[in-house]
Amino acid sequence: MWKYYGITHSDHTVMNPTNLSKTREIIECLRLPDNGRVLDVACGKAEFLCLVAERYEVTGTGLDLSPFTIEEARRNVAARGLKGRIELLHVDGGKYEPDPGATLDLASCIGGSWVYHGHKGTLEALSGMVKPGGLVLVGEPFWRTEPEPDYLKLTGQDAGLCGTHGANVRTGVDLGLSLLYTVVSNEDDWDRYEGLQWQAAERYAVDHPDDPDVKPLLQTSRDSRDAYLRWGRDCLGWAMYLFRKTRGIRP
Numbered sequence: 462m463w464k465y466y467g468i469t470h471s472d473h474t475v476m477n478p479t480n481l482s483k484t485r486e487i488i489e490c491l492r493l494p495d496n497g498r499v500l501d502v503a504c505g506k507a508e509f510l511c512l513v514a515e516r517y518e519v520t521g522t523g524l525d526l527s528p529f530t531i532e533e534a535r536r537n538v539a540a541r542g543l544k545g546r547i548e549l550l551h552v553d554g555g556k557y558e559p560d561p562g563a564t565l566d567l568a569s570c571i572g573g574s575w576v577y578h579g580h581k582g583t584l585e586a587l588s589g590m591v592k593p594g595g596l597v598l599v600g601e602p603f604w605r606t607e608p609e610p611d612y613l614k615l616t617g618q619d620a621g622l623c624g625t626h627g628a629n630v631r632t633g634v635d636l637g638l639s640l641l642y643t644v645v646s647n648e649d650d651w652d653r654y655e656g657l658q659w660q661a662a663e664r665y666a667v668d669h670p671d672d673p674d675v676k677p678l679l680q681t682s683r684d685s686r687d688a689y690l691r692w693g694r695d696c697l698g699w700a701m702y703l704f705r706k707t708r709g710i711r712p
């Protein structure tokens with residue numbers, strides 16, 4: 462699994478369907494304090510953490526379980542001159558124990574909510590780690606339309622994978638979080654996110670004809686491409702949701 466994702470995401474910097482300009486847009490909304498502390502769970506190549514550390518005077522910790530991706534993250538952080546401010550840990554996010562007490566200014570998990578058994582569990586876990594008034598940022602899929610049973614069958618997904626965009630917001634609000642902002646990916650963003658995976662898989666196959674994993678790699682990549690083109694492009698959405706942990710103020 463790690464090898465498959467490592468290959469198919471080799472051309473991505475941000476490993477989710479939010480484009481760079483929308484990622485920067487939501488980073489502008491963070492308004493983090495100097496010396497603030499940030500945790501990013503399932504940090505991928507640490508691109509989000511690097512962009513945050515380049516925008517604000519903060520320190521960050523990134524967690525990722527993939528041996529391939531955490532190495533990419535280390536290279537990225539070193540190349541950006543951020544080794545002194547970003548710590549990277551090769552760990553299971555679900556087993557990571559943050560410092561006792563809610564000490565963080567921002568806790569994020571972008572595209573990894575299975576770590577906490579879904580969107581609600583992720584919001585609960587992250588909000589438990591941030592200070593009152595601190596921020597929780599998640600990236601999460603949502604259904605734009607009801608998924609076809611054939612789509613679910615081919616992708617092995619469950620209709621309960623996610624809710625609607627409104628339901629994703631409502632989950633946070635029902636937990637007592639204040640919604641500050643969302644950025645929603647459009648078809649261009651999705652096409653880029655998916656297309657980079659197809660091109661990376663096809664290129665790997667040409668460059669490594671003797672690798673026995675090439676056949677299943679191409680099969681999975683092409684099945685996923687076909688499901689996306691036939692159904693996923695219309696029914697699956699993606700958004701980043703920025704919430705604030707309230708200081709006990711409830712309307």
Ligand SMILES: C[S@@+](CC[C@H](N)C(=O)[O-])C[C@H]1O[C@@H](n2cnc3c(N)ncnc32)[C@H](O)[C@@H]1O
Nearest residue numbers: 475476477503504505525526527553554571572
């Ligand atoms: C869709 S990618 C998103 C990466 C990153 N947040 C981004 O948006 O660029 C999901 C990431 O979750 C990581 N991951 C999967 N299971 C994990 C776990 N149990 N703990 C920590 N990271 C995990 C994967 O290695 C991958 O880098």
